[in-house]
Amino acid sequence: MHRLAERPTLLVDRAFHYCPGCTHGIIHRLVAEVLEELQLADRTIGIASVGCSVLAYEYFDLDMQQAAHGRAPAVATGIKRFLPDSVVFTYQGDGDLASIGMAEIIHAAARGEAITVIFVNNTLYGMTGGQLAPTTLLEQKSTTSPQGRKAEREGHPIKVIELLSTLAGPGFLARTAVHTPAQVLKTRKAIKEAFLAQLDKCFALVEILSTCPTNWKLSPVESVEWVEKQMLPVYPLVKLERSDDGTWLKTQL
Amino acid sequence: MQKKLLQGNVALAEAAVRAGCNCYFGYPITPQTEIMEYLAGRLPEVGGVFLQAESEIAAINMVYGAAGAGARVMTSSSGPGISLKAEGISYLAATELPCVIVNVMRAGPGLGGIQPSQADYLQATRSAGHGGYRCPVLAPSGAQEMADLTYLAFQLADQYRTPVFILADALVGQTKELVELPEFIKTLPAKPWATTGKTGRKRNVINSLYLDDNELENHNLQLLQKYEQIALSETRWEEQWCTDAQIIVVAFGFLARIAKEAVLLAREMGIKAGLFRPVTLWPFPAAALRQAVTSDRKVLVVEMNGGQMLEDVQLAVNKQVPVGFLGKVGGLPPEAREILGRIAKMAGEKIAQIS
Ligand SMILES: Cc1ncc(C[n+]2csc(CCOP(=O)(O)OP(=O)(O)O)c2C)c(N)n1
Ligand code: SF4
Numbered sequence: 001m002h003r004l005a006e007r008p009t010l011l012v013d014r015a016f017h018y019c020p021g022c023t024h025g026i027i028h029r030l031v032a033e034v035l036e037e038l039q040l041a042d043r044t045i046g047i048a049s050v051g052c053s054v055l056a057y058e059y060f061d062l063d064m065q066q067a068a069h070g071r072a073p074a075v076a077t078g079i080k081r082f083l084p085d086s087v088v089f090t091y092q093g094d095g096d097l098a099s100i101g102m103a104e105i106i107h108a109a110a111r112g113e114a115i116t117v118i119f120v121n122n123t124l125y126g127m128t129g130g131q132l133a134p135t136t137l138l139e140q141k142s143t144t145s146p147q148g149r150k151a152e153r154e155g156h157p158i159k160v161i162e163l164l165s166t167l168a169g170p171g172f173l174a175r176t177a178v179h180t181p182a183q184v185l186k187t188r189k190a191i192k193e194a195f196l197a198q199l200d201k202c203f204a205l206v207e208i209l210s211t212c213p214t215n216w217k218l219s220p221v222e223s224v225e226w227v228e229k230q231m232l233p234v235y236p237l238v239k240l241e242r243s244d245d246g247t248w249l250k251t252q253l
Numbered sequence: 254m255q256k257k258l259l260q261g262n263v264a265l266a267e268a269a270v271r272a273g274c275n276c277y278f279g280y281p282i283t284p285q286t287e288i289m290e291y292l293a294g295r296l297p298e299v300g301g302v303f304l305q306a307e308s309e310i311a312a313i314n315m316v317y318g319a320a321g322a323g324a325r326v327m328t329s330s331s332g333p334g335i336s337l338k339a340e341g342i343s344y345l346a347a348t349e350l351p352c353v354i355v356n357v358m359r360a361g362p363g364l365g366g367i368q369p370s371q372a373d374y375l376q377a378t379r380s381a382g383h384g385g386y387r388c389p390v391l392a393p394s395g396a397q398e399m400a401d402l403t404y405l406a407f408q409l410a411d412q413y414r415t416p417v418f419i420l421a422d423a424l425v426g427q428t429k430e431l432v433e434l435p436e437f438i439k440t441l442p443a444k445p446w447a448t449t450g451k452t453g454r455k456r457n458v459i460n461s462l463y464l465d466d467n468e469l470e471n472h473n474l475q476l477l478q479k480y481e482q483i484a485l486s487e488t489r490w491e492e493q494w495c496t497d498a499q500i501i502v503v504a505f506g507f508l509a510r511i512a513k514e515a516v517l518l519a520r521e522m523g524i525k526a527g528l529f530r531p532v533t534l535w536p537f538p539a540a541a542l543r544q545a546v547t548s549d550r551k552v553l554v555v556e557m558n559g560g561q562m563l564e565d566v567q568l569a570v571n572k573q574v575p576v577g578f579l580g581k582v583g584g585l586p587p588e589a590r591e592i593l594g595r596i597a598k599m600a601g602e603k604i605a606q607i608s
Binding site for chain 2: 062
């Protein structure tokens with residue numbers, strides 16, 4: 001039989017702890033595949049953050065550091081400044097990156113740290129049981145916004161890509177999704193470009209729209225539909241590449 | 254070697270460079286900013302990394318990253334900043350990453366003031382952050398020791414794989430004195446556990462999450478054992494004129510020097526006073542103090558806080574002898590004569606006789 005795909009060598013051979021239908025697993029796989037393809041494993045240091053992906057250090061067959069909630073970009077900065085030839089990536093949820101760690105991500109981006117950030121946006125706090133995140137959609141219910149998010153009360157969702165695109169530091173920003181096979185492939189490409197951008201000494205971030213069937217209280221199939229219908233209108237899929245004159249080249253994905 | 258006139262903060266910074274410190278991450282706060290200002294110029298000269306972080310929280314996490322990658326790394330701050338670093342320090346202690354953390358204390362709590370103080374004794378010697386860990390705490394008494402103890406701090410940090418605190422007060426940090434700087438270190442210890450990329454070996458993981466009860470317990474027991482070992486091997490103190498003393502003054506940092514003056518004045522008056530100066534605040538030299546303080550003696554603790562080391566002294570002497578306290582909380586140290594007054598009072602002499 002002809003095999004179309006195999007387990008990436010950079011993923012440790014063990015079962016993920018993620019819930020059925022959760023797309024964290026797909027994203028892990030894509031990161032591992034890209035690093036393998038680019039043959040970067042020997043000089044890569046990954047940073048696991050806090051959230052459902054806290055155990056990422058168990059899954060990647062790479063040197064890994066686990067960071068405090070939100071602080072991964074600062075940890076990455078420390079590593080990268082000391083080892084400028086290394087390849088450093090952080091893997092962060094939306095609560096981690098856009099709430100408690102907002103200062104760290106903005107400043108790492110503003111400094112143009114040559115790191116790659118994998119930013120998994122599932123619109124709420126998965127690990128702690130579905131609380132409001134800065135990315136929670138208006139009207140979306142969470143355990144701490146049981147009547148649905150209201151702009152007057154909880155403020156507006158934060159669009160990280162658009163926010164970071166106001167800074168001169170980043171070289172590559174993309175928002176992708178993994179709810180269809182076609183989008184998975186686009187995400188893989190964006191992740192690859194984000195690592196290539198790091199090799200070009202640029203700060204790069206890929207925001208990946210992800211599912212959380214458990215806390216959305218939807219089936220895996222309904223979750224995929226929810227990404228399509230609810231998330232995409234608020235979080236458009238886009239790729240921004242900084243050109244030589246400092247302006248952004250924008251591609252809809 | 255030639256002595257140089259150096260401010261305590263600068264002596265510390267240069268000694269760090271000579272100790273092989275190749276990374277510094279910090280955020281400005283009085284009265285320690287000279288450390289980072291000095292290193293901003295000096296570290297690039299020796300091929301090291303200097304970065305002003307966006308906050309103390311970011312700075313300590315940069316320390317965590319660099320320490321994990323094998324750097325000899327330092328950060329410095331003062332009380333309010335150390336509070337912010339607390340989370341990161343807990344992670345560093347849990348993951349056993351070596352680094353040096355300098356606290357040049359100012360008066361608090363809250364914003365307090367920028368005056369000299371020793372009010373962060375409890376914060377440093379117990380634990381600044383969560384979860385119950387210990388870090389060695391070295392308390393320099395002047396510019397020379399800012400250099401010497403910093404050099405030692407890096408050594409201890411690597412030897413025990415732990416964050417080490419330098420707990421100085423603004424008097425030590427700001428005063429200029431003649432300092433003989435230590436030699437440049439020749440070789441740095443190998444760090445096979447560091448995350449440098451897994452070339453030619455299995456992956457290294459730096460992590461403080463233990464979801465399995467047994468693993469967590471084993472990890473914490475191992476940390477506790479290490480702390481015991483540090484307490485056994487690394488307790489440091491200085492004592493002068495204690496052998497025949499009726500009154501032993503216990504003070505640390507710059508204050509120990511003022512206390513020493515008071516002790517000498519007391520001796521001139523015929524009161525047998527002695528000085529006991531803890532150099533490591535954790536581990537606290539409790540056994541040495543207990544030995545110095547036999548049952549016919551009295552103890553006077555002098556601090557620039559409301560009585561923080563006092564608790565350790567009381568524990569050490571275990572109610573066997575009277576313990577007096579003189580504390581200053583406004584940012585000014587007590588004068589030698591004020592300490593002398595207390596010594597005389599405890600010795601039963603009249604204050605009038607000393608003036
Ligand atoms: C300082 C701190 N505050 C709070 C927590 C608790 N906490 C753990 S995970 C988490 C939310 C993570 O959500 P997100 O980053 O969106 O990741 P997800 O679980 O959705 O993948 C929180 C608040 C913590 N570990 N540390
Ligand atoms: S709680 Fe949500 S984000 Fe976390 S593993 Fe389960 S589905 Fe994924």
